[in-house]
Amino acid sequence: METKKVQVAIIGAGFGGLTAAALLAQKGLQVAVVEQNKYPGGCASSYKRKGYWFETGATTLVGLDPDMPLRYLLDQTDIQLPALRLETPMQVRLTDGTVITRFPGLEDWIREAERVFGPEGQQAFWETCYAISRKVWRTSLRQLSFPFSNLSDVWEAVMSVRWEQIGLVPLAFSTMRDLLSRHKLLDNERFVQFVDQQLLITAQNYHPEVNVLFGATALCYTLYGNYYLPGGLRQLAERVVQYLEEKQGQMLYGRVVQKVVPLPQGGYEVTTDKGLIEAEFVFFNVPINNVHSLYQEENIKRKLKPILLPAEEVNGAVTWGIVFDRTLTTPQVLHHQLHVPGGVPFIGSDSIFVSLSHPEDELRAPKGKCVASVSTHVHHPHTTWITQKKDLEKWVVRFLAEQGFFKEEDVHFVQAATPGAWIEWTGREWGQVGGYPQYQRIKPWQMKDARLDGKKAYLCGDTVYPGQGIPGVCLSGIIAAKKLLRDHF
Structure with a gap:
């Protein structure tokens, strides 16, 4: 059986793993991405049927505004996207036929929300949500050590802290239900139904469970740049792959990973259906449930078990x-x-x-x-x-x-x-799709850090903090790559 030796093996060509691959290759590391399909992108890709290209999962491209993770990745790599900005990000149609236009401007959207749902509480609610979302995105690239798993993470966070970041902490303890109640909107049944279906797109759950920190940001994604990629979202992944290969990285398509075993002398053995891969570092860009099945070390399995969602x-x-x-x-x-x-x-x-x-x-x-x-x-x-x-x-x-x-x-x-x-x-x-749903009982520091085993195995993707959506998984890849580089180089 063939044995291939690489410096970094990344399991899964979803966008979180591709982000990490590009940033590590940029720093000169030898990277190989192992993917079971023939296309990159995972849940943010496209597939061909009858001569037409369909989106696999994600269909909207968000994250190109300043202070957002995708903007950071493109700026770091100088990758260019043929993106078309949408004048109107989305329309929502209620069961009674009412059409709601999610205008990209805050004031225009507030007027639309007041037209459909009544004026009470709308302006204050949406101004609050938008202010929170802006702070969250400004914080996202300044606090790349969170969640913490060692004192170095804590020290880096303290050195990077800004006053507005401290103000975000309490929002992890309250839910969107609390925010709706505060603005006297909880009894507006029509509006709550609208909010719940909007939250489901990005947070995968409803207002009683989603915390304000994530929920307010999720509700405001139409107030940022929303883009369309001609040819489908596969163009995003394919341009990152092109960059990776220009940096001597490899894409190993059509290989199903069966297990990952830490080696006594250090490094990891990745068993696939087409041979073995030995790597100094390994990245899991698959859901934590799959990681639990693949990673063959009982101590790590025990540590993962409490955070797995059924x-x-x-x-x-x-x-x-x-x-x-x-x-x-x-x-x-x-x-x-x-x-x-x-x-x-x-x-x-x-x-x-x-x-x-x-x-x-x-x-x-x-x-x-x-x-x-x-x-x-x-x-x-x-x-x-x-x-x-x-x-x-x-x-x-x-x-x-x-x-x-x-x-x-x-x-x-x-x-x-x-x-x-x-x-x-x-x-x-x-x-499962869309990452782990938000649950109020799970606080941000209880979510899995990018370090899997405290050695040379790392995690990214939509079931680790922070995940979900293209901006979220991109950020997870940025965090994982940064932690590897800080830990070992």
Whole structure:
């Protein structure tokens, strides 16, 4: 069996791992990314069917504003993206047909929220959320030692602290329920339902569980630059891969990692279905549940066990890819959250998210055609096994036709994918997506630090702190890379 020797082995080509790979390669380390699929990007990639490109999971690109992690990565590497800024980030349609436009300007959005939900409390609530989100992003790249796992982390945090960062600490102890109550919005049932479905996109949970620190930031992502990448989000991962390979890094596609064993002499042996890899350092860019299965050291398994979330506390997804004729009635706004009266059949979720290809993007679909990537959450994916794919395909076409996205006869292709497809595509246990949901009982310092074993194994991705969304996983890769470099170089 072939044995390949590298300095750094990164397991998984999701965007957190690619971020770490690029930053380590930039510093001269020899990096190899091990990926079971033939495309990079993980849950922020694209796949091809029938000649069209569909988004795998994430569909919106956020994080290019100042003080945000993706901006930092691009500035450090000089990677260029062909990104198109969206004039309108999203529209939301309630069950009664009311259309809400998530305007990118704070004042415009407040007026829209007051129009739909009434004026009481809206301005103060959204001004508070936006102020918190700005502080969070300014802090994110200044406190790269958090969560702490040694005294050096604490010292670095103290040396980098600013007064506004101290003011953020109490927000980890209160929930969005508390914030809604403070602004007399908790009894505004229509607004609370809107907030919950918006939180589900980014925080994977609802207002009683999501802490203010994360929830306020999550609710404000449409108030920052939202971008579209011609050709799909795969372009983001592929440009980072190109940079990595220019720095002599390697992409090892089509290799399924079976186990990782620490070696007595130091370093790690990574067993794949196509041979062995020996590495001085190893990065796990997979969910913590998968890390627990892969890493063969009982002491570390015991330490990980208390922070693992069970299947009933994570989310899976059902996704649909649809191709239809673009007409004059096709929505101009590309991203939509649609509340579903009575819930999605067989699943029970309350909304679906619809992302349309740009009308000028002929890399994803020929002119005159539109690609829609549609998704919804599946709670408890381990027990909510979806087998009614054809019924769901018929339902989504009928529902979107009723919403005016197209006529049923204009649809050329539709295909549904269940959590089982996510298991096959990503290898993520139970087909979980979107990272770990926010739970109030889990405080930030209880989340897993980037150091896995205190030696030369590290973690990044959407189930470690901080994760979720492209900006979050990018930040997790930045933190992990910085800690490795500080620990050993």
